[in-house]
Amino acid sequence: MMKEIPSRIDFKEAEKEILKKYGEKIFYIKEKDLKNKNKFCIIMPPPNANGELHLGHALFLSLQDAMIRYFRLKGYTSFWLPGFDHAGFETQVVIERRLAKEGKSRFDYSAEEFYQLINKFVEENKKKIREQMQSMWVSADWSKERYTFDKGVIDFVYYVFEKLYNEGLIYKSLRPINFCVHHQTGFSDLEVEYREERGKLYFLKYYLKDSQEFLTIATTRPETIFADVALAINPKDKRYKSYLGKKALIPLINKEIPIIADNLVDLNFGTGVLKITPAHDFTDWLIAQKHKIQDYPSIISVDGRLNENAYFLKGLKVEEAKEVILEKLKTEGYLVKEEEYLHKVPICYKCENKIEIIPTEQWFLKMKPLAELAIRAIQKGEIKFIPEYGKKRIINWLKEIQDWNITRQIIWGIPLPVYTCENGHLNVSKNKLKTCRFCYSKNLQRENHVFDTWFSSSLWPVVTLLLSGKKIKKKKEKLLFSSTYFEAFYPTSVMETGHDILYFWVARMIMFGLYLTGKVPFKIVYLHGIIRDEKGEKMSKSKGNVINPDEVIKDYGVDSLRISLLINNPPGEDLRYSWEKVTGARNFVNKVWNIARFIALNCPKKILKNPKKPKPKTQADKMILSEERKMLEKYFKHMDNFEIYKALNEVYFYTWRRLADIYLEKSKEQLKDKKLKKNTQTILAYLLNNLLKILNPFIPITTEYINLKMIGSKRPISLQKF
Ligand SMILES: [Zn+2]
Ligand SMILES: [Zn+2]
Structure with a gap:
């Protein structure tokens, strides 16, 4: 107990004391807790173990902890499983940038050395991020922490790969990919970004075979003409009908190519005649597939230079080759004209280097059958999206899905x-296999x-639960085995994550969950927005507008950080963040502290510790008890609907404008009145105890500290029930 209660909360002291006294272990789930018929579960999106905790992490931690703690207070077995992601390419890039600063590259190391270098870095980061998360006193079950490189996870990735391969859903193919x-x-289509560039459209003559007649085509890439396999027109295009079936000649080398018709050709682009270069253009590749043109030369190699199929351009870089061939086309009279052209x-x-489309051997996953499972389940309403727009977006994306290139040519990944x-x-x-x-x-x-890092991430809800608790042998089931945790918590309650990874991650988890278990992996998808600065700009180191959660914690405390991220932050919308928000949050935390302080100073410990249901005696009593009841109704309704910000707004308004501004003022007089004193104390104690509970999901440390220091309760609120 405190001898003297300071007028401001010493948040550093509070954090130190609460973390030391209660720690992490009070949130561990035991096997017997699995029998509770009310269960709530969130699988934490595993942070990439390649940097420090940023505001985005702090946001999802605050949101998910609010949900987890709320359901725990409702008497649920509330399980939050933390973890880390090796984050393949992302992590390798961080290391490569570090090496570049020292004037080195990954090629100065053997594959094994480079791998160990990254591994050491990642292990250090895992430790650091874990400590940062634990310093926020997030109520996860750290005894169940998982990492995408855990042996159990890798084994499961292999099991799924083999199953997909045996069922004909995975295949190896040589075809153009983003490189x-x-x-x-290589990259999947999702990973590629686009930049608008001022370029040129070149109009080139293609002579017809044995003729002085020619067709003019328009292209942005004259350097790839030696990889052409056809000219194509739209079948509806009357201008060129008579040319169909004839042969054209590639300029400079006079190689014969057919003239074909395909409705993918845009009538309005250039002249309406397209050169078809399947090796280095996806649309062209599609057209070639439709016309059964299997044999197509590739002239750009993975080193970014033109290869032996490119005649005199061999050995040149793409940009150099463009200049050389343009000069040649011009002098030989093939270049009709050039036009300015804005393209992506x-x-x-x-x-930010240009992606080349180059045919390489990769492994692909057929997505259509998996997407159909997901579309059906989502349309049946098996998953609720908060906000609702997520549903429409994900279905549209799934309908257009292409096969997924699941392999990468990097070191840092699952082989x-x-x-x-x-x-x-x-x-x-x-x-390891020795014999074919x-x-x-x-x-x-x-x-x-190695696998695309999202392949293992997509299995996350299934594999993390399977690896938790006791193993259960299962026969005739889709999965080889099950576990007590999988049986208890799958499908999980909520998947809370950023709207920017709806396709990368959420969609793929749904597909894999359904494919592997026949059930969706989660019942609710809650999407949060991106955190921007106060002007709405993206936070970035180069702009110097980054606010680091560690700084906020250092100067204002964990609970102020949490409130600043939760308040006025509707799902799916980007959050404008500023130090002003943090000060506002700090003021609220202090307000709660001061309310508690006033009540603690004016109520005997006995009343404080054992709050009884009060009866109103005055007008003010009636007002506050009725206001509290209304607030509680809304609070529970909003929390049950995962409208965290609405629930917080209700409590915020009630606490400040009703309890502090009005009732506490009135109670000062009532406490002086002998007839009203005891009853007023009962009401105050009752209101305080309720307030601490409903605020606990948002400001756990402050509420526990008040409970411990002012009320003198031995039972942490975190383990109580509403
Ligand atoms: Zn790159
Ligand atoms: Zn063999």
Whole structure:
């Protein structure tokens, strides 16, 4: 107990004391808790273990902890499973940038050395982020922490890969993909960004075979003409009907190519005649597939230079090749004209270099069958989206889905469990393989790819629960085994994450969850927005407008940080964040402290500790008890609907404008009145105890500290019930 209660909360002291006294372990779930018929579960989006905790993390921690704590107070077994993501390419880029600062690159290291370098860095980050999260006293069950590189997770990734492969959903294919020449890796379509660029449209003559007649085509990429396989027109285009079936000649090399018709050709682009270059353009590749053109040359290599198929352009970089060939086309009379042209070029989202479309061997996952499962479940309403727009967006995306390139050519990832023999047989095996299963060859090579980091992330709700608790042997089920936690918590209650990874992550978790278990992985998707600065600009180091959660915690405390992120922050909308918000939050935390202080100073401990249901005697009593009842009704309604910000607004208004501004003032007189004193104390004690409980999900440390120091209660609020 406190001898003297200071007029402001010493948040540093409060944090130190509460963390020391209650720690993390009070939130661990025991096997017997699984029997509770009311269960609530959130799988925490695993932070990338490649940096420090940022405001985005602090936001999801505050939101999810509010939900978790609320349901715990309602008497649910409330389970929050934390974890970390190795974050493949993202992490490797962080390390490569560090090396670049020292004038080194990853190629100065052997693969093994480079891997160990990243591993050390990631382990340090995991430790740091875990400590930062724990310093916020988030009520996760740290005994169930998972990491995407845990052996159990990798084994499960291999199990799923093998299952998909055996069912014909995974295949290896040589085809054009997005490739970053700088980073030397392929990307999925989702990872590519676009930049608007002022370029030129070049109009080139393609002569018809044995004729002086020619067709003019328009292209932004004259350097790829040696990889052309056809000219194409739209079948509706009357201008060119007579040319169909004839042959054209590629300028400078006079290679014969057919003239074909396809409705993917845009009548209004350029002249309406398109050169078809399947190796280096996705639309062209699609057209070639439709016309069964299987044999198409690739002229750009993964080193960003033109290869032996490019004649005199061989060895040149793409931009150089463009200049050389334009000069040649001009002097030989093939270049009709040039036009200014504004277009979008694909760029690497990390190094901003142009993405080249280059055919390479990759592994693909057929998405259509998986997407159909997800669309059906979402349309049936098996998942509720908060805000609702998530539903429409995700369905639209799923309907347009293309096969997913799941392999990357980087070091930092889960290696593919595939061994290829000298005869080209593919052996999928999670264990090291010495003999080919098909021809018994002993000459086996492991595939030199790793998984896209989102592949393991997409299995997260299923695999983390399967690995928690006791293993249950299952027969004739979709999964090889189950666990007590999986049985108890799957599907989980809420998936709370940023709207920016709705497709990357949420959609894929839904597809995999349904594919593997027949059930959606979560019943509710709650999407939060991005945190911006007060002017609405994205926070970035280069702009110098980043607010670091550690700074906020240091100067204002954990609870002020939480309130500043939760208040007036509706789901799905971006949050404008400023120090002003933090001060406002700090003032509220102090207000709560002062209300408690006033009540503690004016009520005997006995009344404080054992609050009884009060009876109103005065007009003011009636007012506050009725205001409290109304507020509580709304609070519970909003919290049950995951409208955290609405619930907080109700409590905020009641606390400040009703309890502090009006009733506490009135009670000062009532406390002086002998006839009213005891009853007023009963009311105050009752109101305070309720207030601490309903505020506990938002400001756990302050409420516990008041409970411990002013009320003198031995039972933490976090473990009580409403
Ligand atoms: Zn790049
Ligand atoms: Zn073989």
